[in-house]
Amino acid sequence: MEYKVIYEKNDCISANRCMGIHPELWDKDQDGKAILKKGNLNSQTKKYELAIQEKELPAYKESALICPVFVIDIVELESGKSILNIKPTKTPEKEDVPVLKAHYESRKEWAMDPKGFFTIKPFPEEQLIRARYYGEDYALKIVIEGKNAEEIYNTIVREKLVSTFQHAAYVGCELMKAEIAMKKNLSYVQDDPLP
Numbered sequence: 716m717e718y719k720v721i722y723e724k725n726d727c728i729s730a731n732r733c734m735g736i737h738p739e740l741w742d743k744d745q746d747g748k749a750i751l752k753k754g755n756l757n758s759q760t761k762k763y764e765l766a767i768q769e770k771e772l773p774a775y776k777e778s779a780l781i782c783p784v785f786v787i788d789i790v791e792l793e794s795g796k797s798i799l800n801i802k803p804t805k806t807p808e809k810e811d812v813p814v815l816k817a818h819y820e821s822r823k824e825w826a827m828d829p830k831g832f833f834t835i836k837p838f839p840e841e842q843l844i845r846a847r848y849y850g851e852d853y854a855l856k857i858v859i860e861g862k863n864a865e866e867i868y869n870t871i872v873r874e875k876l877v878s879t880f881q882h883a884a885y886v887g888c889e890l891m892k893a894e895i896a897m898k899k900n901l902s903y904v905q906d907d908p909l910p
């Protein structure tokens with residue numbers, strides 16, 4: 716089967732994820748937006764298009780799924796139907812999969828990670844965030860410092876310093892709050908909402 720990659724360059728926000736994961740498929744334009752290598756501009760739709768074979772599909776699919784603004788789509792060449800269906804255009808009532816109402820009962824839902832815990836603090840003057848990792852004996856084991864949440868949480872996962880989904884999600888949230896606080900010059904207090 717053949718497919719077509721369709722890329723809406725106008726709506727690209729230069730998040731660089733597609734080219735970060737697949738530099739062989741994407742380039743960076745002077746304005747920071749992604750360029751679909753070998754793609755052609757469709758003058759009617761103003762979107763870039765590229766016909767691809769089945770064996771090329773996984774890499775383009777990964778690029779599309781990692782794009783935070785869903786500007787990369789893949790359709791079947793023959794039918795024109797999207798094989799991704801990731802555009803967040805449907806209202807929840809129209810979703811054809813279950814929709815769960817998110818809720819959080821209370822701190823009682825929290826379970827301590829047997830691996831230990833983190834304290835997180837941004838240092839705006841150095842443009843660094845430091846995550847201090849304490850082991851199950853409450854002793855400080857490692858300090859991880861980085862410029863943003865993404866590089867710190869990936870280091871935490873690589874070093875296997877979390878062992879529960881809940882803890883991993885919590886640390887990711889707190890790191891992102893710390894990054895926003897640092898960039899926007901806001902005060903950051905772990906576990907409190909941003910001002």
Ligand code: SF4
Nearest residue numbers: 727728730731733782
């Ligand atoms: S991931 Fe999406 S938004 Fe980011 S550069 Fe690629 S196309 Fe643009």
